[in-house]
Amino acid sequence: MTKNFNTLFIILALACAAYAQITVPQQATAGESATLTASSGGTLYLIGPGTAIKRDVKSGEVTLSADDLAYAGRYTAIVNGNAQSLYVSPAKPQKLSFMARPSRVPVAQPNVISGAVFVLDHNDNLVTQPGAVKFELGVTGQAPVSQSVPTKDGIAYIRAASGKREGPAQFTASVGDIVVRRIVQQVASDPCNLRMKAQRSGNDIAVETEPVRDCSGNPVPDGTIVTFIETTNEHGKSTVDARVKHGIAKAMLPAQPGATLTVASGVVLGNEIRWGGQ
Template sequence: MRLLAFFASGLALGVAPLAFAQSGNLTLPKAVEAGAAFSIATAGSGKATLYIAGLGQVVKRQVDLGQTVNFPVGTLYSAGRYVVVLQGDQEPESGEFDVVPAKGVAELSFLARPSRLPVGLHDAITGAVYVFDAYKNLMVAPTPVSFELSGPSGAAQKRTVVTRFGAAWTEFDSTARQGADKFVANAGAASTRRVISQVPGDPCGLTMTAKRDGKQVELQTAPIRDCSGNPVPDGEVVTFTASFGDDQSTADVPIKGGIAKIDMPIQDGALISVASGVVMGNQIRWEK
């Protein structure tokens, strides 16, 4: 219901250039669409200067009173409130009118974050959009914006949001597969795309095995994957720790070829553990 009211007010704005407001010798439009032609009627006789001033533009014309002053397409294109002063031989006349954004979305300002994140996070990708017309005026009438996030597998998350004061936002989960996701915002004929790089998450189900290798013990993990099955990239560090009484020795080993592997001197009876970041793996009590 509220949405309908918004659209109704938007439609009312659309016909506003047809309405006029009269103030003494001046007949002004109530609103003019950005870039559209418009006219201002004057009454009386003689010469005068007509000023139209806003924060986006200023226009000054010499006019013959009693004539309608026509302004061609493209005269006023910056949306906002404009004051009008008609200065002739007699008392000056004044008034004001609005220039409203042109119809049709021409440009989207799209802020998408982050550009890189782990897979499988809830509401971790956000997008905010501002909609503009062809003259870079913020389109303040409610406008539907559709957001779509699609992963390498082609599965997409979609949502349509109606702008409020020209802005709309959404949030999506990062997908389960690593790779480059396309994050697209569409409104009217305008479309903007961002790429979100999704990388594997933390290791999941980290396990290792131990076997004697001469005087040392060879420790090796199983292929390391995140909880969605994506291989954790080489270079991530896995920490092996051997504890015996108060003695502790550790080794930080980068993943290579999908696994981490090292030979360590380990006493009989030591407790060996493996971890990566905040993720703990299994433990092994080393016995001869």
């Protein structure tokens, strides 16, 4: 009789274990605790991204800590061979990984500045829920240019024109109150409206440009090459390369009556002077 009772008990226990139920929450968020329900006690396994937990649990509610569910993805909870899966979503944005290029750029150039942002939560999960990143670009003393870009699968990117004023431009990306800044040094672009004057200096001609500026009025950096060209029918063409110093380029050319003097920098041509020997 006792033997039969023991056998029945074992069969019932096995049947209970076989029908043990585990209920997982419909929704869970990475880095937040969650509760699952086990209809019988036993060993709980929780397998998921960054997680491989094994612990004994009693029947009833089982709390999974914020650390147990740190990472977004699919988790499988197993109790007594009964398994249920749950998807843990990324949490709210907490970090921005902002890549901005280049660090130095000429002013007033279209689509030369690029920025890409990965939106992450506090555990570095990519926040794939739709959102928006606000990009701003501007130099001190000027209203920044601003654009809101929707994220797609955790990424937002922008291509922007450089501003008209030289100087360190603040390039920022923000989501809510999370702001990340990068500095893009805007430098003067190619010279524009290049003009020179010439005067006799002994047996030579002293040529000198007016302050060399780009088309936005920014002085070009010192060291920019300016080429002075002297052309005569008798001697042909001779050139002198001079570097801009304190905004101005200077050179000496041999004084030859009837010479044509021109000035150029890069692809920009300046004014022309006919040297009459004065």
